[in-house]
Amino acid sequence: MNWLNLxxxxxxxxxxxxxxxxxxxxxxxxxxFKSKQGDEVPPGFEKTEEIMIDxxxxxxxRVYYHPESGERFYKEEIK
Amino acid sequence: xxxxxxxxxxxxxIKEIKGPVFGLTVRARGLGKDITAALKGLVxxxxxxxxxxLEDARKQALDRMVKNAQAMGANAIIMMRFDSGExxxxxxxxxxxxxxxxxEPVES
Numbered sequence: 435m436n437w438l439n440l441x442x443x444x445x446x447x448x449x450x451x452x453x454x455x456x457x458x459x460x461x462x463x464x465x466x467f468k469s470k471q472g473d474e475v476p477p478g479f480e481k482t483e484e485i486m487i488d489x490x491x492x493x494x495x496r497v498y499y500h501p502e503s504g505e506r507f508y509k510e511e512i513k
Numbered sequence: 514x515x516x517x518x519x520x521x522x523x524x525x526x527i528k529e530i531k532g533p534v535f536g537l538t539v540r541a542r543g544l545g546k547d548i549t550a551a552l553k554g555l556v557x558x559x560x561x562x563x564x565x566x567l568e569d570a571r572k573q574a575l576d577r578m579v580k581n582a583q584a585m586g587a588n589a590i591i592m593m594r595f596d597s598g599e600x601x602x603x604x605x606x607x608x609x610x611x612x613x614x615x616x617e618p619v620e621s
Contacts, residue, residue: 460545467540467569470576484516489568490561499514504583506576 536578
C-alpha cells in the first residue's frame with residue numbers, strides 16, 4: 435500500500451501547512467491597528483476633546499494631535 | 514484640527530477653502546480570525562472580528578485624512594463623511610473625506 439502512505443503523507447503536509455498559516459495569521463499578522471497608540475503621549479502632541487470607546491475592548495481612548503505633523507495619537511483614559 | 518460633519522463651524526469663520534481631502538484604507542482579517550468569524554456567523558450575534566476590522570479601518574482612514582489636511586495647510590475639515598466598500602470577501606475599504614479649510618475664530 436505504497437500509494438496509501440503517499441496520499442496520507444500528502445494530506446498530512448497540506449493539513450500542517452494550513453494549520454501553520456492559520457496560527458501565524460492569528461498570532462503574528464492579524465493585529466489591531468496600533469501604529470500610534472500607547473500609554474505615554476510623545477512630545478508635541480496636544481490633548482483634544484475627541485474620545486472613542488473601542489467597541490470590542492470597551493477601552494476609552496482619547497485622541498492627541500500633533501499640529502505640525504498632522505499625526506494623531508491614541509491614549510487610553512484611565513478613570 | 515477641527516473636524517465637523519456640518520457645513521459651518523460654530524464661532525468660527527471659514528477664511529479659505531483648501532479643497533477636498535481624503536483618507537483611504539483597505540483592511541482584511543487574517544485566515545485564523547476569518548474562520549472564527551465564519552463559525553460565529555452560524556450561531557449569530559455580533560462578529561467581534563469584523564467589528565474590530567471596521568473600527569480599525571475607520572480610525573486609520575480618519576488619521577490619514579487629518580494628515581492630508583494638515584499637509585494642505587488646513588486647520589479644519591468640514592462636511593466630513595465616511596464611505597465604505599467591499600473588495601473581496603473579507604476585505605473592507607473605508608474612505609473618510611471632507612473639505613479642508615482654514616477657519617478662524619469669530620471676534621465677538
